[in-house]
Amino acid sequence: MPDLESSYSRGTVPNIYHPTIELNNKSISTILTARKQQLDVVLREISDVESIMDGIKNFHQQLVEQKEKIIQSTTFHKGLGSALWRLPTEVLSHIFHYCLPEDDMSPTSNQAPLLLTRICRPWRDVAVNTPSLWCQLHVEIDLNRAGEEDVMECFDDYWEEDVEADDRVWQQAAFFHDSWLTRSRGCPLSLVLWRYPSTKLLKNLLQPYMHQISSLSIAFPRGAERPLLLLEGLSTLRELVIEDVESSEILDITKSISQLPSTMRVLDVMQITLGIDHVSSLNPVLAHLTHVKITLLHADALLQLLRLCPNLSSLTLQVYPSEKTLKPIMHANIQSFHMGDCGGSMMAVNLLLANLFDALSLPNLRIFKGNCPRDRPWPHKQLKDLFARSKCPLESLIFTGGVTAEAVPQAEYLALIPSLDIVANPGINVFW
Incomplete structure (x- = not known):
C-alpha cells in the first residue's frame, strides 16, 4: 500500500485567505505526478484481478453446465432400466x-x-x-x-x-x-x-x-x-365447417358445397345466415348428411332443409323470427334437436318457436336441447304437444340460456314421459 501522506496532508487544510502553510507549486506538482503513477498501477492491478475473476466465473459456469450434463446423463441412463424404455x-x-x-x-x-x-x-x-x-x-x-x-x-x-x-x-x-x-x-x-x-x-x-x-x-x-x-x-x-365468408359469396359457397362427394356426413354453417335459396342450392349433398349445424333466415328454410336431408339424425339450429305460417312436416330420423338462440323481440321469438313446434313431428327424437333465456316466455305447451304428437322415445330434455329449474314445468313433462331426464342450466348460454 503506497504512502499517501505528505507535508501538506499532515498540516491543517490551507485557507486561501489566511494561509498557515507556505505552498510550493513545484512540490505539489511532484506529488500529483506520483499520485497519477500510483493510480495507474492500481488500475492495472484492478484490471488484472477482474480478468482473473471473470476467468473464475467462466470456469465456474462451465463446471455448473458440466454438472447438469452429468446429472442429465445419469438420469437418462438410470431411466434405461425402467420398463418404459422396454415398451x-x-x-x-x-x-x-x-x-x-x-x-x-x-x-x-x-x-x-x-x-x-x-x-x-x-x-x-x-x-x-x-x-x-x-x-x-x-x-x-x-x-x-x-x-x-x-x-x-x-x-x-x-x-x-x-x-x-x-x-x-x-x-x-x-x-x-x-x-x-x-x-x-x-x-x-x-x-x-x-x-x-x-x-x-x-x-x-x-x-x-x-x-x-x-x-x-x-x-x-x-x-x-x-x-x-x-x-x-x-x-x-366427411365433415365441413365454414367459419367465415363474405355475404356476397355465400351463394357461390353453397353451390360449391353441393358438389362435395357422397362421403359428406357433417356440415356446420352456423357462422353464416342462409335463406331458402341457399338451402336449396346445397342439394344434392344434403341427401348424404347426418349432422347439420345451421343458421337460417326464416323458418320456411328449415322445412326445405328437412325435406332435402332425409338421413339427418342431429340438427343444431338458429333461425330468425318471421310471421310465415309453417306447413306440417315429419322427419323420421332426427334423434337430437338443439334449438339455439333466435334474434328478435321476446314475443316474436316465442311465436316463432310455437309455430315451429306446431309444425314438426319427430318420432325418433331422443334428445332436445333449447336455449331458454331467463325471464323470456317459452312455448312449453307447444313443445309438449310436439313430444306427444311425435310419440318419440325422448330421453333428455335440456334447457340452457339462464332459465331456472323452477321456471320449467317439469311435472307436466314427466307426466307425459315419466322416464325423462330434465336438466336446466341457468349459467350456460350456449350449447354447441
Whole structure:
C-alpha cells in the first residue's frame, strides 16, 4: 500500500485567505505526478484481478453446465432400466396419442406431437414414424411476423434462405406444413384453415393431400381471390365447417358445397345466415348428411332443409323470427334437436318457436336441447304437444340460456314421459 501522506496532508487544510502553510507549486506538482503513477498501477492491478475473476466465473459456469450434463446423463441412463424404455413401439405409439391436445390443433413446440420429437432419439423415431400423430393441423400463416424458429427446428431438414421477408416467412411455413403433412403418410386428415396469405398458394401446398382430407374447417379471408379453390378435389371429405365468408359469396359457397362427394356426413354453417335459396342450392349433398349445424333466415328454410336431408339424425339450429305460417312436416330420423338462440323481440321469438313446434313431428327424437333465456316466455305447451304428437322415445330434455329449474314445468313433462331426464342450466348460454 503506497504512502499517501505528505507535508501538506499532515498540516491543517490551507485557507486561501489566511494561509498557515507556505505552498510550493513545484512540490505539489511532484506529488500529483506520483499520485497519477500510483493510480495507474492500481488500475492495472484492478484490471488484472477482474480478468482473473471473470476467468473464475467462466470456469465456474462451465463446471455448473458440466454438472447438469452429468446429472442429465445419469438420469437418462438410470431411466434405461425402467420398463418404459422396454415398451414395444406399438404400445409407446398408443401412449403418445393420449399426449395430443384435445382441442387446440395449432402446432407448437411445447405440445405433442412436436414435443415428443425433442425428448430423445428413440421417442423421436417412434413419433415421426407414427402417421396418426400427424393427422390434425391448424394452418395459420401470418406474413406480418417471423416464423416460429423453435417449431421449424423440429424438422431435420430445416433451412433458411436469404430472400425477401414475406417470401421467407411463406417458404418456411410451406416447408413446415408440408413436412408435417408428409408424416401423415396417407392417413385421413383433419385441417383448420384459418389465416393464409393466398388461396392459390395454399391450394398448391395442399394439393398432394386433398384426397386425404376428411374434416375441414375453413375461414375465407376478406377479399380472398378464388376462395372456392379450397373446396375442390376433396374426394373423401366427411365433415365441413365454414367459419367465415363474405355475404356476397355465400351463394357461390353453397353451390360449391353441393358438389362435395357422397362421403359428406357433417356440415356446420352456423357462422353464416342462409335463406331458402341457399338451402336449396346445397342439394344434392344434403341427401348424404347426418349432422347439420345451421343458421337460417326464416323458418320456411328449415322445412326445405328437412325435406332435402332425409338421413339427418342431429340438427343444431338458429333461425330468425318471421310471421310465415309453417306447413306440417315429419322427419323420421332426427334423434337430437338443439334449438339455439333466435334474434328478435321476446314475443316474436316465442311465436316463432310455437309455430315451429306446431309444425314438426319427430318420432325418433331422443334428445332436445333449447336455449331458454331467463325471464323470456317459452312455448312449453307447444313443445309438449310436439313430444306427444311425435310419440318419440325422448330421453333428455335440456334447457340452457339462464332459465331456472323452477321456471320449467317439469311435472307436466314427466307426466307425459315419466322416464325423462330434465336438466336446466341457468349459467350456460350456449350449447354447441
